[in-house]
Amino acid sequence: STCSVGAISIPSQIRTSMAVALTSRSIIGNEARMARRYFRRNQYEYAPRTRSASSLLPNNTDLRSPTMEDATNLQSLLDAGSVVTGSPDELSKYNIDWKREYHGRSRILIRPKSTEEVSRVLSYCNRERIGVVPQAGNTGLVGGSVPIEDEIIVSVESMNTIHDFDETSGILTCEAGCVLQDLHAYAEERNHLIPIDLGAKGTCMIGGNVSTNAGGQYYYRFGSLHANVLGLEVVLADGTCLDLCSTNRKDNTGYDMKHLFIGAEGTLGIITKINLSCPRLPSSRNAAFLALDSFDAVRRTLTMAKDELGECMAAFEFMDRAILELVGKQHRIPVSVDGGSELYRFYLLVETQGSNGGHDSEKMATFLERTMESGDVVVDGVLSQDMKQVQEMWNIREACNPTLKDTGHNYKYDISIPISQYYEIADEMKARLAASRPDILCVNWGHVIDGNLHFNVTTPGVFEEDPEILYLIEPYLFESVVRKRGSISAEHGLGRCKNEYLGSLAKNEAAVSKMKALKNVFDPNGILNPGKFLPTRST
Amino acid sequence: DKSGVDLSNVKMSMNPFCEIAVEEAVRLKESKAADEVVAVSIGPKQCGETLRTALAMGCDRAVHVSTDLRTDYMQLQPLATARLFEKVVESEQPDLVLMGKQGIDSDAGQTGPMLAALLGWPQATFAAKVDAAGSGDGGLVVERETDSGTETVTIPKLPAVVTCDLRLNEPRYATLPNIMKAKKKKVDVMDAADMGVDLTAKNEVLEVYEPPPRKEGIIVESVDELVDKLKTEAGVLQ
Numbered sequence: 082s083t084c085s086v087g088a089i090s091i092p093s094q095i096r097t098s099m100a101v102a103l104t105s106r107s108i109i110g111n112e113a114r115m116a117r118r119y120f121r122r123n124q125y126e127y128a129p130r131t132r133s134a135s136s137l138l139p140n141n142t143d144l145r146s147p148t149m150e151d152a153t154n155l156q157s158l159l160d161a162g163s164v165v166t167g168s169p170d171e172l173s174k175y176n177i178d179w180k181r182e183y184h185g186r187s188r189i190l191i192r193p194k195s196t197e198e199v200s201r202v203l204s205y206c207n208r209e210r211i212g213v214v215p216q217a218g219n220t221g222l223v224g225g226s227v228p229i230e231d232e233i234i235v236s237v238e239s240m241n242t243i244h245d246f247d248e249t250s251g252i253l254t255c256e257a258g259c260v261l262q263d264l265h266a267y268a269e270e271r272n273h274l275i276p277i278d279l280g281a282k283g284t285c286m287i288g289g290n291v292s293t294n295a296g297g298q299y300y301y302r303f304g305s306l307h308a309n310v311l312g313l314e315v316v317l318a319d320g321t322c323l324d325l326c327s328t329n330r331k332d333n334t335g336y337d338m339k340h341l342f343i344g345a346e347g348t349l350g351i352i353t354k355i356n357l358s359c360p361r362l363p364s365s366r367n368a369a370f371l372a373l374d375s376f377d378a379v380r381r382t383l384t385m386a387k388d389e390l391g392e393c394m395a396a397f398e399f400m401d402r403a404i405l406e407l408v409g410k411q412h413r414i415p416v417s418v419d420g421g422s423e424l425y426r427f428y429l430l431v432e433t434q435g436s437n438g439g440h441d442s443e444k445m446a447t448f449l450e451r452t453m454e455s456g457d458v459v460v461d462g463v464l465s466q467d468m469k470q471v472q473e474m475w476n477i478r479e480a481c482n483p484t485l486k487d488t489g490h491n492y493k494y495d496i497s498i499p500i501s502q503y504y505e506i507a508d509e510m511k512a513r514l515a516a517s518r519p520d521i522l523c524v525n526w527g528h529v530i531d532g533n534l535h536f537n538v539t540t541p542g543v544f545e546e547d548p549e550i551l552y553l554i555e556p557y558l559f560e561s562v563v564r565k566r567g568s569i570s571a572e573h574g575l576g577r578c579k580n581e582y583l584g585s586l587a588k589n590e591a592a593v594s595k596m597k598a599l600k601n602v603f604d605p606n607g608i609l610n611p612g613k614f615l616p617t618r619s620t
Numbered sequence: 621d622k623s624g625v626d627l628s629n630v631k632m633s634m635n636p637f638c639e640i641a642v643e644e645a646v647r648l649k650e651s652k653a654a655d656e657v658v659a660v661s662i663g664p665k666q667c668g669e670t671l672r673t674a675l676a677m678g679c680d681r682a683v684h685v686s687t688d689l690r691t692d693y694m695q696l697q698p699l700a701t702a703r704l705f706e707k708v709v710e711s712e713q714p715d716l717v718l719m720g721k722q723g724i725d726s727d728a729g730q731t732g733p734m735l736a737a738l739l740g741w742p743q744a745t746f747a748a749k750v751d752a753a754g755s756g757d758g759g760l761v762v763e764r765e766t767d768s769g770t771e772t773v774t775i776p777k778l779p780a781v782v783t784c785d786l787r788l789n790e791p792r793y794a795t796l797p798n799i800m801k802a803k804k805k806k807v808d809v810m811d812a813a814d815m816g817v818d819l820t821a822k823n824e825v826l827e828v829y830e831p832p833p834r835k836e837g838i839i840v841e842s843v844d845e846l847v848d849k850l851k852t853e854a855g856v857l858q
Contacts, residue, residue: 415793453796462796463793463796466633466794
């Protein structure tokens with residue numbers, strides 16, 4: 082079949098598979114109203130009615146809805162209080178995602194207190210063919226952490242013990258339900274830090290971070306969780322406790338399976354224990370907040386930073402004027418045009434972390450001098466004089482997401498783009514959207530050093546999703562990203578937001594077919610997080 | 621070992637109340653009420669960095685009174701500090717001395733008033749607002765924070781000592797252009813031992829200890845458990 086997606090030429094293999102997934106979405110204009118019917122989320126309501134989420138499973142095994150009898154049976158297998166039942170409203174904290182976009186209808190919540198309990202729950206659900214949604218902090222942004230229908234929610238929040246920490250090697254062993262911020266505090270007391278840091282740290286849990294391979298602001302400095310997780314304990318769908326724990330940094334014995342579970346979004350097993358390698362706490366932290374006029378200047382600053390700051394550079398974050406105008410209503414933006422209320426076009430937060438304050442300050446000073454000297458790189462900036470100011474600068478950066486959430490409905494995107502084209506795509510999308518919808522606001526921020534852009538669109542004052550806007554953005558944005566050889570989901574993952582694009586725009590068919598084979602190995606009945614991560618429709 | 625706070629490897633930065641004082645001084649200069657702002661600090665080598673921050677915020681010159689004695693009440697105490705400042709004032713002859721209301725290391729809050737007494741100058745402490753224009757011929761109107769509200773004090777004629785409290789202003793960030801200009805500004809260094817002031821501590825610190833940790837709360841699983849604990853453990857319900 083043919084499909085017209087603007088004036089782009091797409092190789093025929095991709096075109097065929099896209100056609101099935103995207104035909105309806107390629108329609109623009111008046112027909113968008115008809116196309117709304119096939120809107121990704123609404124399609125669920127128009128799909129053939131089944132008792133469960135079975136139609137969303139990749140291997141189409143029938144799952145059934147859990148009943149109160151199941152709840153009683155499960156409670157008898159577990160410690161008192163581990164099973165909570167209620168109406169979907171009563172369990173709304175676990176049924177609704179952070180964006181408040183996806184509303185599950187689960188009536189059964191299980192909070193196991195140990196790996197053994199997780200094993201009993203999964204073993205039962207596997208036998209009974211009941212879908213399970215593993216949940217940690219429920220801060221995910223792609224709808225992967227809440228039920229689609231009434232799958233049982235298995236939350237690791239009661240498993241929050243920190244087992245062990247070796248101060249010489251920096252290896253931390255803890256349960257999956259430990260809140261990231263608590264781990265940060267624990268590690269700091271012992272002169273170490275946790276190698277990931279995100280705005281959601283007060284609520285997110287390490288199990289969820291590992292399951293989604295969370296990135297964050299220090300990715301450049303410390304690497305991904307694939308690099309820092311030394312071992313895992315995972316419970317598989319049939320209840321098998323897979324002990325992949327290890328406190329060895331180097332261990333070349335066998336297929337390194339823990340990597341499968343890191344980033345699998347709970348579809349291959351539930352992570353219960355983690356061995357994490359933690360770097361030592363830096364004794365010096367410095368931050369500068371810089372203002373620039375062009376993206377070319379941003380790129381040149383990045384190169385200068387890598388040259389001058391070298392190994393002590395920890396973070397290099399990007400924000401554009403649009404988002405800071407919103408954040409500026411609550412926080413003081415340290416650099417503005419002539420000290421007034423007008424902001425510059427782009428901003429950077431550059432942080433160094435190291436073991437010698439004098440040494441790092443000197444490097445920072447050299448770097449800043451170089452950026453200011455050239456005249457057309459950094460226009461203005463401020464340097465932190467103490468930790469309070471470092472924290473204030475980070476507060477601004479971390480306020481981007483929550484501030485936008487309060488502004489209106491958010492259309493959130495998280496893409497990887499070659500740095501040379503980083504802002505081009507933002508300009509491209511802004512032009513496309515502004516043409517037909519001048520009421521929308523495009524804002525951008527991101528970990529520019531990793532080529533990771535958080536492109537967001539919002540309708541100020543309007544908190545309902547508008548399918549017309551969604552169709553203007555998707556799949557055009559993803560197609561544009563793929564053309565530039567980027568990734569449609571840099572760190573947020575797939576969940577149920579982007580899973581259908583796996584196979585069409587994300588990976589190729591051969592890869593996806595092997596992924597489905599792996600899913601079959603670990604979860605043949607498809608009970609773990611059904612309808613998420615892997616595409617549900619076959620191409 | 622409770623003899624004092626361990627200062628090794630601690631990053632020193634400007635006392636927050638002093639930061640507010642520097643900001644106020646720079647604002648007075650920007651509003652043309654003052655001609656020149658001189659930043660003064662007493663302490664070891666690291667004071668140089670703090671003074672650079674003050675210069676980057678807009679001060680014109682700096683004076684560093686160098687000493688390796690601890691300035692957190694353990695060795696150098698407020699009376700000696702005030703006497704050192706007195707010497708600096710005698711040589712600089714300023715019209716106004718702005719200081720933080722207290723140092724967050726010692727929390728003494730004594731240096732400002734002691735300095736004013738040694739100089740025989742009027743003082744206004746815990747300033748939340750300083751108005752140089754309001755009182756006519758070279759005086760100040762100061763609003764002071766007190767436990768029962770704000771008190772407005774008029775200092776009819778300068779010179780005077782004013783100590784600054786939290787609400788006075790929000791200190792600016794040091795901008796890059798100013799940081800670079802600050803490198804060229806003058807910092808005079810004098811040795812505290814050569815200033816003819818008795819630096820010995822008059823009070824002996826007997827013990828330094830942390831306050832006892834707050835007793836940990838417990839998280840209950842359900843309302844029933846809460847009621848149960850309130851009845852049996854806390855004893856506040858019948």
